[in-house]
Amino acid sequence: MIPDPLVIAGRELSSRLILGSGGFANHELLREACAAARVEMCTVALRRIGVGADSPAAGRSILDVLREAGVEVLPNTAGCFTARDAVRTAQLAREAFATDWIKLEVIGDDRTLLPDAVELVAAAEELVADGFQVLPYTTDDPTLARRLEDLGCVAVMPLGSPIGSGMGICNPYNITLIVEHASVPVVLDAGVGTASDAALAMELGCDAVLCASAISRAHDPAAMAAAIRAGVDGGRLARGAGRIPRRRYAEASTPMAGLPSL
Amino acid sequence: MRVVVNGEDRALQAGATVADVVRSLDLEPEARGVAVALDGEVVIRGEWSSTVLCEGARVEVLGAIGGGR
Numbered sequence: 001m002i003p004d005p006l007v008i009a010g011r012e013l014s015s016r017l018i019l020g021s022g023g024f025a026n027h028e029l030l031r032e033a034c035a036a037a038r039v040e041m042c043t044v045a046l047r048r049i050g051v052g053a054d055s056p057a058a059g060r061s062i063l064d065v066l067r068e069a070g071v072e073v074l075p076n077t078a079g080c081f082t083a084r085d086a087v088r089t090a091q092l093a094r095e096a097f098a099t100d101w102i103k104l105e106v107i108g109d110d111r112t113l114l115p116d117a118v119e120l121v122a123a124a125e126e127l128v129a130d131g132f133q134v135l136p137y138t139t140d141d142p143t144l145a146r147r148l149e150d151l152g153c154v155a156v157m158p159l160g161s162p163i164g165s166g167m168g169i170c171n172p173y174n175i176t177l178i179v180e181h182a183s184v185p186v187v188l189d190a191g192v193g194t195a196s197d198a199a200l201a202m203e204l205g206c207d208a209v210l211c212a213s214a215i216s217r218a219h220d221p222a223a224m225a226a227a228i229r230a231g232v233d234g235g236r237l238a239r240g241a242g243r244i245p246r247r248r249y250a251e252a253s254t255p256m257a258g259l260p261s262l
Numbered sequence: 263m264r265v266v267v268n269g270e271d272r273a274l275q276a277g278a279t280v281a282d283v284v285r286s287l288d289l290e291p292e293a294r295g296v297a298v299a300l301d302g303e304v305v306i307r308g309e310w311s312s313t314v315l316c317e318g319a320r321v322e323v324l325g326a327i328g329g330g331r
Contacts, residue, residue: 050287
């Protein structure tokens with residue numbers, strides 16, 4: 001296949017699928033999914049040691065698994081409801097993981113997990129000013145996506161539908177508008193339920209897909225990881241190939257000229 | 263001296279530092295993938311051993327967990 005790297009903030013990634021590490025029942029399933037999806041980047045969250053996070057002394061940590069798989073860490077601010085908490089969490093993640101990349105999530109409520117636009121913009125501004133490469137999880141609002149780009153985010157990550165819902169892309173029209181106006185990479189984030197959702201995201205022109213639950217909670221996570229990667233690759237190829245327009249009636253592909261009289 | 267580490271009360275000797283708390287959690291010596299907040303503010307790694315805790319200090323010692331989507 002011809003190389004077709006995803007470039008975010010000057011960094012080249014050959015995989016257009018980014019894995020979220022949430023929801024895997026154990027490290028082995030995460031390792032298998034990384035291999036099957038051939039990902040190069042995976043999100044991780046920060047939690048209290050001894051409560052949520054692995055104690056690095058107590059055997060292999062998630063960081064060991066990702067390092068052995070050759071997968072880079074993309075820290076996130078999962079669980080933050082305010083700009084203040086998200087900024088602090090990003091600063092802690094920078095210390096913990098020695099990266100200035102941050103997947104910024106500021107959630108409005110824990111029922112829908114939809115982004116809080118006001119807090120998100122405030123946090124993004126502060127983090128950009130503090131030297132972070134900010135990748136914000138955002139709604140599928142084209143205006144908000146443009147505002148995030150204008151203030152210096154290195155990508156925008158609109159949701160297809162709520163986190164973990166598996167409802168796919170509820171508003172393909174808005175995702176198309178975001179793609180048309182963005183000059184930073186657009187990463188479809190949240191809502192993917194199966195391979196066709198990932199393919200659709202890429203066909204709409206997204207530059208990449210981030211996915212966890214569809215893989216980690218599938219009956220066979222490694223098989224779904226391979227399927228979603230194939231969906232991403234297929235959708236990317238189809239986008240480049242230029243699909244035929246939709247039409248209401250059939251259009252014959254066989255010429256009528258030369259039809260015999262029988 | 264009483265401090266709160268990851269939400270739990272702990273008794274430490276006067277003059278204890280952030281580095282002492284990290285050591286007490288039985289982490290590997292370099293404590294890779296670990297970050298510390300003291301009273302809500304980040305303490306960078308290079309300042310763990312020089313940051314002395316006060317009575318009632320709230321220390322958060324954080325590490326990586328699977329998360330996202």
